[in-house]
Amino acid sequence: MRAMQRRFAVISILIGSLALLAPGVFAVELAPGAPQAYTVRPGDTLWDIAGRFLRDPWRWSEVWRANPGVENPNLIYPGDVLELTMIAGKPVIGRADGRGGPRLVRLSPQVRSEAISAPVPTIRIGSIAPFLTQPYVADSNDIKRASYVVGFPDEHIVAGVHDSIYVRKIRSGEVTQFQILRPGDALRDPDSGDLLGYESTFVASATLERTGDPAKLRVTRMEREVSIGDRVIPADAERPLVDFQPQPAPQETRGRILSVMNGVSQIGQYDVVIINRGARDHIKQGHVFEVFVGGEKERDQVRAGIADTDWLMESPFSSDFWLGRDYEFKGWRANEPSRDASFPLHPSYRRNKAEYVKPFERSGVLMVFRVFDRVSFGLILNATRALRVGDWVAPPPA
Template sequence: MPYFSHKLLGVILGLLISGQVLTVAAVELNPAHPESYEVVKGDTLWDISARFLREPWLWPDVWYVNPQIANPHLIYPGDRIVLTYKDGRPILSLQRGAQHLKLSPRIRSTALDTAIPMIPIDAIAPFLTRPYVMEKEEMELAPYVVHFLDDHIVGGAGIRFYARSIESENPLRYEVIRPGKPYKDPETDELLGYEAAYIGAADLQRTGDPAKLELVSTTMESVIGDRLLPVTKGVPLNSFQPRAAKANLEGRIISVINGVSQIGQYNVVVLNRGDRDGLEPGHVMKIFQGGEMIRDAVAGGGKTVKLPLEEAGLLMVFRTFDRVSFALIMHATQPLHVLDWVRSPEG
């Protein structure tokens, strides 16, 4: 059985294949691996990798590209993946099938504003194209809604409003953002940023203090105090490649998007680590539970013992900010929770 549903599509499929077998000694085979596997429509590269490898993201380390095959970086339904060995190391290679259907999966990097073959774009695209995290200074300096025209109490598409202090006509379009709860480091209590809900878009009609704008689209009603940020472009992941986070990197899950209490496969979570800690899109981390201090009732005298950490799942970072990151839960062996630990697979 593969680790993940065949419904999982694309972020994980931005594997950039090198063209040669990489000699990495740490790759371990799945004990139940097949000798070969025929690709079917709906497969993902991660699924296929999980059939052969204990750690699916290490696929590029054992991939052999046959230069005699046309487009050897692409895998189609009907193709066969074959396991062989070279100098005692496993090699996965491609035998081209007779029929070439629509690509699925695609073993190369693609920008996220083009078709990513294997992930439902709408599941993660909003998290790549909108802020969703605001820095404290950014929030304090941003223009904000102070009044809606024509006696409106809240604003929807087509409603004009005034905002504090916009003196430049560049840009002419803004995203309307509502700051939410603070993200804090559970270990140090450091303020890492603020959750930011996307409200809509507004066009600048007149600069000044107050400036005049019109809401052109909304996902929910705007209210006084909503902040305005220049429209940002999507986050292109042109060289997105799943790989282990750097050794000894450790963090915590500090929030889950959409507020569910128990976290499972394909939920998006927030980590208390970001750019400044060396996290990058594509980094894979293992999830652990435990570590609590409990009272030793037998020993008595107020003595305690620390419970060990137990592996509970796997996630992949897909967007980073300065001090926090967004990650997709790839696999969970049990319900996950806020404050669970995350660590690099390399220890």
């Protein structure tokens, strides 16, 4: 019980330390050398553009003056000219024309309805594209109830592209596109130990050929060969990531990095991570967290005797000179030199192996781009040092 109380006390201290990192209200600060005007180019992202103007790119929504005359005023397109102005001493960024009229799109004499350019995405889609429609995190109950591959028509051991597979219990034809997953490691909350889901590997895409038990599907695309026991779930429609803006995560939300994708051990810029906060914690696409290293216990090398502490000892005739000041007298050793001795001859000393808690240091920024019930995917947008699984995340200053 005491050990559990100490653990909760340490966690409370760590969370309290994180809270001290983001007190008060901060004014929006411009980035060094922020331009007075910038023309948006193909390949830009909203995060890149915000970083040109602001020290903290996630505060873009506080300075962006949207054009109300545009169908979606928050979208920015290549060719738009953005201007920085000061209003009542505060920075404001808007389109250079500022007239509120509709965007002009030049059309050829041939009638067509599509726009000539796509809006600027919030973050680099290439870094996260594989994670937009492939689940990768499966709810523990959903994965247990999911249909699964039970066999193959042609007595294959595994299946590949254009092969057919048998899947248990698909009785409706309403959904025709499916994804095949292979459940992997369990994702557990590092503090509570609760099971949050399973990190799942994308195996293949398949289309429904015949309902039934078993149903028959045909593999249309694959990254790995399909095996018996792989889970089969309906495919999600692709989610665009161009219609939200970076914004700080809800205040007082603290979390941890649970996992990093693509099999790397140290986490850096543009790596995808999983954090232990999701929809039930009011997390949404676009929420920004700062990443902090620290908070773990470290051995005090001086008290542990690893570092030299004898420079303080003045006399070789004192016990401190030989034992060191970080030793404590714990009593006398029993039965030495014998059980019948009138007085034990050997004192018992034990060194104080004190520990200290490393202070938290800001080490990076991540943005959430996909949200599940209890976990979320985030893209590391900035890293000043190598990050690790277990590092803390907290909202940037409000």
